[in-house]
Amino acid sequence: MTTMIPVTINGDAREVAAGSTVRAVLDSLGLHPRLVVVEHNREILDREDYDNTEVQAGDTLELVHFVGGG
Protein backbone atom coordinates (compact mmCIF):
# COMPACT_ATOMS: atom_id res chain seq x y z
CA MET A 1 0.00 0.00 0.00
CA THR A 2 1.20 3.49 -0.79
CA THR A 3 2.27 5.51 2.23
CA MET A 4 0.64 8.93 2.28
CA ILE A 5 2.28 12.00 3.76
CA PRO A 6 0.65 15.23 4.94
CA VAL A 7 1.35 18.43 3.01
CA THR A 8 -0.24 21.84 2.75
CA ILE A 9 -1.30 22.89 -0.73
CA ASN A 10 -2.76 26.36 -1.23
CA GLY A 11 -3.58 26.54 2.45
CA ASP A 12 -5.40 23.20 2.58
CA ALA A 13 -4.19 20.11 4.46
CA ARG A 14 -3.82 17.33 1.89
CA GLU A 15 -2.09 14.00 1.51
CA VAL A 16 0.18 12.90 -1.29
CA ALA A 17 1.96 9.61 -1.89
CA ALA A 18 5.34 9.44 -0.21
CA GLY A 19 8.11 10.00 -2.75
CA SER A 20 5.92 12.15 -5.03
CA THR A 21 7.72 14.75 -7.10
CA VAL A 22 6.22 18.18 -7.59
CA ARG A 23 5.47 17.10 -11.14
CA ALA A 24 3.50 14.10 -9.83
CA VAL A 25 1.52 16.35 -7.49
CA LEU A 26 0.62 18.68 -10.38
CA ASP A 27 -0.37 15.68 -12.52
CA SER A 28 -2.57 14.29 -9.74
CA LEU A 29 -4.36 17.63 -9.56
CA GLY A 30 -4.75 17.78 -13.33
CA LEU A 31 -2.63 20.95 -13.63
CA HIS A 32 -0.61 21.81 -16.71
CA PRO A 33 2.95 22.59 -15.53
CA ARG A 34 3.33 25.40 -18.05
CA LEU A 35 0.38 27.33 -16.66
CA VAL A 36 1.34 27.00 -13.00
CA VAL A 37 3.93 28.67 -10.84
CA VAL A 38 5.02 26.62 -7.84
CA GLU A 39 6.30 27.99 -4.58
CA HIS A 40 7.80 25.18 -2.48
CA ASN A 41 8.35 26.10 1.19
CA ARG A 42 8.41 29.79 0.16
CA GLU A 43 10.97 29.23 -2.60
CA ILE A 44 9.90 29.57 -6.21
CA LEU A 45 10.67 26.37 -8.07
CA ASP A 46 12.07 26.44 -11.62
CA ARG A 47 9.97 24.40 -14.02
CA GLU A 48 13.01 22.24 -14.84
CA ASP A 49 13.07 21.16 -11.20
CA TYR A 50 9.48 19.85 -10.99
CA ASP A 51 10.66 16.37 -11.96
CA ASN A 52 13.53 16.12 -9.51
CA THR A 53 12.01 17.82 -6.46
CA GLU A 54 10.47 15.38 -4.03
CA VAL A 55 7.73 16.56 -1.68
CA GLN A 56 8.42 15.82 2.00
CA ALA A 57 5.96 15.42 4.87
CA GLY A 58 5.01 18.83 6.24
CA ASP A 59 5.97 20.72 3.06
CA THR A 60 4.00 23.72 1.93
CA LEU A 61 3.18 24.21 -1.73
CA GLU A 62 1.60 27.26 -3.26
CA LEU A 63 0.29 26.70 -6.77
CA VAL A 64 -0.57 29.99 -8.44
CA HIS A 65 -1.57 31.28 -11.83
CA PHE A 66 -2.72 34.46 -13.53
CA VAL A 67 -6.29 35.59 -13.07
CA GLY A 68 -8.14 38.72 -14.13
CA GLY A 69 -7.01 41.85 -12.30
CA GLY A 70 -6.42 45.56 -12.69
Added chain:
Amino acid sequence: MNVQVAADPSPLVIAGREFRSRLILGTGKYRTNEEMVRAIEASGTEMVTVAVRRIDLDRTKEEGILYHLDPERWFLLPNTAGCYTAEDAVRYARLGRAAGISDWVKLEVIGDQRTLLPDVQATLEAAKILVAEGFKVLAYTNEDVVTALRLEDLGCAAVMPLASPIGSGLGLVNPYFIREIKSRLSCPVIVDAGVGTASDATLTMEQGVDGILMNTAVAEAQDPVRMAVAMRYGVEAGRLAYLAGRMPRREVAVPSSPTTGMLD
Protein backbone atom coordinates in the same frame (compact mmCIF):
# COMPACT_ATOMS: atom_id res chain seq x y z
CA MET B 1 -1.38 57.05 -44.35
CA ASN B 2 -3.53 56.46 -41.31
CA VAL B 3 -4.68 59.86 -40.00
CA GLN B 4 -4.18 58.86 -36.39
CA VAL B 5 -0.59 57.76 -36.94
CA ALA B 6 0.15 61.03 -38.72
CA ALA B 7 -1.42 63.05 -35.93
CA ASP B 8 0.34 61.22 -33.10
CA PRO B 9 3.60 60.06 -34.65
CA SER B 10 5.32 58.86 -31.49
CA PRO B 11 4.54 55.54 -29.84
CA LEU B 12 4.39 55.03 -26.09
CA VAL B 13 7.79 53.64 -25.10
CA ILE B 14 8.27 51.91 -21.74
CA ALA B 15 11.59 50.24 -20.94
CA GLY B 16 12.46 50.20 -24.65
CA ARG B 17 9.23 48.51 -25.68
CA GLU B 18 6.92 50.37 -28.07
CA PHE B 19 3.14 50.50 -27.81
CA ARG B 20 0.95 52.19 -30.38
CA SER B 21 -1.98 52.32 -28.00
CA ARG B 22 -1.73 54.55 -24.95
CA LEU B 23 -4.49 52.65 -23.22
CA ILE B 24 -3.69 49.80 -20.83
CA LEU B 25 -6.57 47.66 -19.60
CA GLY B 26 -7.11 45.58 -16.50
CA THR B 27 -8.73 42.18 -16.87
CA GLY B 28 -10.68 42.01 -13.60
CA LYS B 29 -14.40 42.14 -12.83
CA TYR B 30 -15.81 41.38 -16.28
CA ARG B 31 -19.10 39.50 -16.26
CA THR B 32 -17.69 36.80 -18.53
CA ASN B 33 -14.31 35.97 -20.01
CA GLU B 34 -15.79 36.19 -23.48
CA GLU B 35 -16.95 39.76 -22.83
CA MET B 36 -13.53 40.63 -21.42
CA VAL B 37 -11.75 39.44 -24.56
CA ARG B 38 -14.15 41.33 -26.83
CA ALA B 39 -13.68 44.52 -24.79
CA ILE B 40 -9.90 44.18 -24.90
CA GLU B 41 -10.00 43.64 -28.67
CA ALA B 42 -12.30 46.65 -29.14
CA SER B 43 -10.10 48.93 -27.03
CA GLY B 44 -7.09 48.54 -29.30
CA THR B 45 -4.86 48.05 -26.26
CA GLU B 46 -1.63 46.12 -26.52
CA MET B 47 -1.00 45.61 -22.81
CA VAL B 48 -3.29 44.17 -20.14
CA THR B 49 -2.74 43.63 -16.44
CA VAL B 50 -3.25 40.34 -14.65
CA ALA B 51 -3.20 39.28 -11.00
CA VAL B 52 -1.40 36.35 -9.35
CA ARG B 53 -3.65 34.13 -7.25
CA ARG B 54 -3.88 30.60 -5.90
CA ILE B 55 -5.31 28.05 -8.28
CA ASP B 56 -8.70 26.83 -7.13
CA LEU B 57 -7.91 23.13 -6.75
CA ASP B 58 -11.60 22.23 -6.59
CA ARG B 59 -12.20 23.97 -9.93
CA THR B 60 -15.36 25.71 -8.81
CA LYS B 61 -14.15 28.91 -10.46
CA GLU B 62 -13.03 29.87 -13.93
CA GLU B 63 -9.72 28.61 -15.24
CA GLY B 64 -6.71 30.91 -15.35
CA ILE B 65 -6.61 33.90 -17.63
CA LEU B 66 -4.11 32.26 -20.00
CA TYR B 67 -6.93 30.02 -21.18
CA HIS B 68 -8.60 33.15 -22.54
CA LEU B 69 -5.86 35.65 -23.40
CA ASP B 70 -3.05 34.89 -25.81
CA PRO B 71 0.19 36.34 -24.39
CA GLU B 72 1.54 36.51 -27.95
CA ARG B 73 -1.21 38.93 -28.85
CA TRP B 74 -1.33 41.07 -25.70
CA PHE B 75 1.60 41.96 -23.49
CA LEU B 76 0.67 40.73 -20.02
CA LEU B 77 1.62 42.93 -17.09
CA PRO B 78 1.42 41.01 -13.79
CA ASN B 79 0.41 43.13 -10.81
CA THR B 80 0.90 42.93 -7.06
CA ALA B 81 -2.66 43.99 -6.31
CA GLY B 82 -3.93 43.06 -2.88
CA CYS B 83 -0.50 43.35 -1.25
CA TYR B 84 -0.20 45.46 1.89
CA THR B 85 3.53 45.06 2.58
CA ALA B 86 6.70 45.44 0.55
CA GLU B 87 7.57 41.82 1.35
CA ASP B 88 4.29 40.51 -0.06
CA ALA B 89 4.57 42.70 -3.15
CA VAL B 90 8.07 41.37 -3.85
CA ARG B 91 6.82 37.80 -3.37
CA TYR B 92 3.95 38.31 -5.82
CA ALA B 93 6.21 40.05 -8.33
CA ARG B 94 8.62 37.11 -8.28
CA LEU B 95 5.76 34.64 -8.76
CA GLY B 96 4.52 36.69 -11.70
CA ARG B 97 7.96 36.69 -13.30
CA ALA B 98 8.33 32.96 -12.73
CA ALA B 99 5.38 32.42 -15.06
CA GLY B 100 7.97 33.09 -17.73
CA ILE B 101 6.23 35.78 -19.73
CA SER B 102 8.25 38.86 -18.80
CA ASP B 103 10.13 40.62 -16.05
CA TRP B 104 7.69 43.52 -15.92
CA VAL B 105 5.53 44.18 -12.89
CA LYS B 106 2.84 46.65 -11.99
CA LEU B 107 3.90 47.36 -8.42
CA GLU B 108 1.04 48.17 -6.12
CA VAL B 109 1.31 48.23 -2.32
CA ILE B 110 -1.88 49.31 -0.62
CA GLY B 111 -1.82 51.21 2.66
CA ASP B 112 -5.49 51.73 3.44
CA GLN B 113 -8.40 49.39 2.85
CA ARG B 114 -11.12 52.03 2.51
CA THR B 115 -9.41 54.25 -0.05
CA LEU B 116 -6.96 51.68 -1.45
CA LEU B 117 -4.43 54.49 -1.45
CA PRO B 118 -0.83 53.34 -1.81
CA ASP B 119 1.58 52.80 1.07
CA VAL B 120 4.23 55.12 -0.28
CA GLN B 121 7.05 53.96 1.98
CA ALA B 122 6.39 50.28 1.26
CA THR B 123 6.09 51.02 -2.46
CA LEU B 124 9.51 52.70 -2.45
CA GLU B 125 11.03 49.80 -0.49
CA ALA B 126 9.59 47.20 -2.85
CA ALA B 127 10.58 49.22 -5.94
CA LYS B 128 14.18 49.36 -4.76
CA ILE B 129 14.34 45.57 -4.27
CA LEU B 130 12.60 44.76 -7.55
CA VAL B 131 14.68 47.15 -9.65
CA ALA B 132 17.82 45.58 -8.13
CA GLU B 133 16.49 42.15 -9.18
CA GLY B 134 16.13 43.32 -12.75
CA PHE B 135 12.39 43.90 -12.86
CA LYS B 136 10.88 46.56 -15.07
CA VAL B 137 8.81 48.25 -12.41
CA LEU B 138 5.71 50.26 -13.27
CA ALA B 139 4.80 51.77 -9.92
CA TYR B 140 1.30 52.70 -8.85
CA THR B 141 1.43 55.73 -6.57
CA ASN B 142 -0.60 58.71 -5.44
CA GLU B 143 -0.45 62.08 -7.17
CA ASP B 144 2.44 63.28 -5.01
CA VAL B 145 5.31 64.65 -7.05
CA VAL B 146 7.92 63.94 -4.36
CA THR B 147 7.11 60.21 -4.31
CA ALA B 148 6.94 60.15 -8.10
CA LEU B 149 10.43 61.66 -8.32
CA ARG B 150 11.78 59.12 -5.82
CA LEU B 151 10.28 56.23 -7.76
CA GLU B 152 11.93 57.53 -10.90
CA ASP B 153 15.26 57.95 -9.08
CA LEU B 154 15.03 54.32 -7.93
CA GLY B 155 14.90 53.26 -11.58
CA CYS B 156 11.22 52.55 -12.17
CA ALA B 157 10.36 52.07 -15.83
CA ALA B 158 7.16 54.09 -15.42
CA VAL B 159 5.44 55.97 -12.63
CA MET B 160 1.68 55.57 -12.38
CA PRO B 161 -0.11 58.18 -10.28
CA LEU B 162 -3.82 57.73 -9.65
CA ALA B 163 -6.55 59.94 -11.09
CA SER B 164 -8.72 59.06 -8.06
CA PRO B 165 -9.13 55.95 -5.88
CA ILE B 166 -9.12 52.50 -7.50
CA GLY B 167 -12.56 51.48 -8.72
CA SER B 168 -14.11 54.83 -7.72
CA GLY B 169 -14.82 56.19 -11.20
CA LEU B 170 -14.45 59.70 -9.75
CA GLY B 171 -12.27 60.81 -12.66
CA LEU B 172 -9.28 63.13 -12.53
CA VAL B 173 -9.52 64.93 -9.19
CA ASN B 174 -6.18 66.70 -9.32
CA PRO B 175 -5.12 67.73 -12.82
CA TYR B 176 -2.57 70.20 -11.47
CA PHE B 177 -0.54 67.59 -9.60
CA ILE B 178 -0.72 65.15 -12.51
CA ARG B 179 0.62 67.89 -14.81
CA GLU B 180 3.33 68.68 -12.30
CA ILE B 181 4.41 65.04 -12.11
CA LYS B 182 4.48 64.78 -15.90
CA SER B 183 6.54 67.95 -16.24
CA ARG B 184 9.09 66.84 -13.65
CA LEU B 185 9.70 63.21 -14.64
CA SER B 186 11.58 61.91 -17.65
CA CYS B 187 10.21 58.36 -17.46
CA PRO B 188 6.71 57.63 -18.80
CA VAL B 189 3.83 58.75 -16.58
CA ILE B 190 0.78 56.52 -16.85
CA VAL B 191 -2.32 57.55 -14.92
CA ASP B 192 -3.61 54.46 -13.17
CA ALA B 193 -7.02 54.17 -11.52
CA GLY B 194 -10.05 56.37 -11.05
CA VAL B 195 -11.13 57.07 -14.64
CA GLY B 196 -14.92 56.56 -14.90
CA THR B 197 -15.89 57.40 -18.46
CA ALA B 198 -14.47 58.54 -21.77
CA SER B 199 -14.42 62.25 -20.93
CA ASP B 200 -12.30 61.43 -17.85
CA ALA B 201 -9.84 59.65 -20.12
CA THR B 202 -9.71 62.62 -22.48
CA LEU B 203 -9.24 65.15 -19.69
CA THR B 204 -6.49 62.98 -18.22
CA MET B 205 -4.63 62.64 -21.52
CA GLU B 206 -4.99 66.41 -22.08
CA GLN B 207 -2.67 66.90 -19.11
CA GLY B 208 0.11 65.49 -21.30
CA VAL B 209 0.58 62.13 -19.58
CA ASP B 210 1.84 59.20 -21.62
CA GLY B 211 -1.04 56.80 -21.10
CA ILE B 212 -3.86 55.55 -18.91
CA LEU B 213 -4.40 52.23 -17.16
CA MET B 214 -8.00 51.43 -16.31
CA ASN B 215 -10.16 48.44 -15.44
CA THR B 216 -13.45 49.07 -13.66
CA ALA B 217 -14.65 51.84 -15.99
CA VAL B 218 -14.76 49.32 -18.82
CA ALA B 219 -15.58 46.12 -16.91
CA GLU B 220 -18.48 47.64 -14.98
CA ALA B 221 -19.99 49.62 -17.85
CA GLN B 222 -23.43 48.43 -18.92
CA ASP B 223 -21.83 47.56 -22.25
CA PRO B 224 -18.09 46.97 -21.70
CA VAL B 225 -17.30 46.48 -25.40
CA ARG B 226 -18.86 49.80 -26.35
CA MET B 227 -17.17 51.53 -23.43
CA ALA B 228 -13.84 50.04 -24.51
CA VAL B 229 -14.28 51.74 -27.89
CA ALA B 230 -15.27 54.99 -26.17
CA MET B 231 -12.12 54.81 -24.04
CA ARG B 232 -10.00 54.18 -27.11
CA TYR B 233 -11.35 57.34 -28.72
CA GLY B 234 -11.26 59.23 -25.42
CA VAL B 235 -7.58 58.48 -24.93
CA GLU B 236 -6.76 59.34 -28.56
CA ALA B 237 -8.80 62.56 -28.42
CA GLY B 238 -7.05 63.69 -25.25
CA ARG B 239 -3.63 62.85 -26.65
CA LEU B 240 -4.28 64.69 -29.90
CA ALA B 241 -5.72 67.72 -28.08
CA TYR B 242 -2.63 67.83 -25.90
CA LEU B 243 -0.32 67.64 -28.91
CA ALA B 244 -2.39 70.20 -30.80
CA GLY B 245 -2.29 72.67 -27.91
CA ARG B 246 -5.54 74.17 -26.75
CA MET B 247 -6.56 77.80 -27.34
CA PRO B 248 -6.21 80.19 -24.43
CA ARG B 249 -9.11 80.57 -22.00
CA ARG B 250 -10.71 84.04 -22.12
CA GLU B 251 -13.14 85.67 -19.74
CA VAL B 252 -14.93 87.44 -22.62
CA ALA B 253 -16.50 86.26 -25.84
CA VAL B 254 -14.72 86.78 -29.16
CA PRO B 255 -16.87 86.40 -32.28
CA SER B 256 -15.95 83.65 -34.71
CA SER B 257 -17.57 85.31 -37.74
CA PRO B 258 -16.33 88.59 -39.29
CA THR B 259 -17.57 91.74 -37.57
CA THR B 260 -17.26 93.60 -40.87
CA GLY B 261 -19.45 93.25 -43.95
CA MET B 262 -22.69 93.32 -41.97
CA LEU B 263 -25.80 94.68 -43.75
CA ASP B 264 -27.04 98.18 -42.98
